[in-house]
Amino acid sequence: MNYKTLYKFFILFIIMSSSLSNAQVLRKKTTLLMGGRFDITIVANDTLEAEKNIEAVIAEITRIENLISDWKPTSQVSEVNQNAGIKPVKVDREVFKLTQRAIKLSEITNGGFDVSFAAMDRIWKFDGSMTEMPSAEAIKKSVEKVGFKNIILDSAQSTIFLKLKGMKIGFGALGEGYATDKCRAMMIAKGIKAGILNGSGDMSTWGKQPNGNPWKIGITNPFDPEKLLAVVPLEEQAVTTSGSYEKFVVFNGKRYSHIINPATGYPATGLCSVSVFGPNAETANGLSTSLMVLGQKEGLLLLQKYPEYSCIMITDNGKVIKSKNFKIKKFKAKF
Secondary structure (H helix, E strand, O other), rough: OOOOHOOOEEEEEEOOOOOOOOOOOEEEEEEEOOOOEEEEEEOOOHHHHHHHHHHHEEEHHHHHHHHOOOOOOOOOOHHHHOOOOOOOEEEHHHHHHHHHHHHHHHOOOOOOOOOOOOOOOOOOOOOOOOOOOOHHHHHHHOOOOOHHHHHEEOOOOOOOEEEEOOOOOOOOOHHHHHHHHHHHHHHHHHOOOOEEEEEEOOEEEEEEOOOOEEEEEEEEEEOOOEEEEEEEEHHHHHEEEOOOOOOEEEEOOOOEOOEEOOOOOOOOOOOEEEEEEEOOHHHHHHHHHHHHHHOOHHHHHOOOOOOOOOOEEEOOOOOOOEEEOOOOOOOOOOO
């Protein structure tokens, strides 16, 4: 499975048209970064300031991409993967700590999330070409190089070592969220009071629209993409969605998602969309992925360990489930 292709495009942000107050201006730029689409929206005192800070955000995301993108052969993560089974690789502290956090999430989910998923064989096809399920033997073999317990970290030396040849780590499920969080913190530190950073559906928001209203986030109805399931107002918060409404196969009446459980090699079943809300997009992203894999019951139990985060789940049969700690006061469902 490639966590990068999680179809996290169910989230749209809605900037309500309004007159600008206090001479603030809103500027938006869309660009391709980290292998996907980034929408960068900044509210600033004037156009020049807004555009200058949009370029600063692009530069920061590009810097992060060059560090952690496993599809860039010169990145530190690629160097780690190239030396799997050979030797430890020294990495920047930033990469080391990101890997530490990813391994912790892998541990908490018992491998439902696994930062070493990148080594998984792509035996499931979701392009219409697959006419029968892979064999149990093929499924087992597809994940034999996956296993976060075979990642050795040396904090003193700031090195990462993958014990097995052919192992790989990848940040497709955390990278965009991490980048949006970093850029939000950078903008706040620079005095930019409001904006939205949307990396392929991994979204960090802060402040309010120029008219004083909160940002409004629309969550797409997975069974009717032309309609919204809900509209949620957000201020300083993050939201991410994982889902599978466009990529799945059906065998013997059972729906199999394109999101694969890295611990078993089998596709996730039961849920077609999970949106997670909380203070941090990196964590929200990892949780939305994990909840899709773990399913409704185990996923909600996992979320109890993260009291600052809440979720909306949509089951394969269209049932909408909100976690008990769902904190959005003005939630308007349109399902």
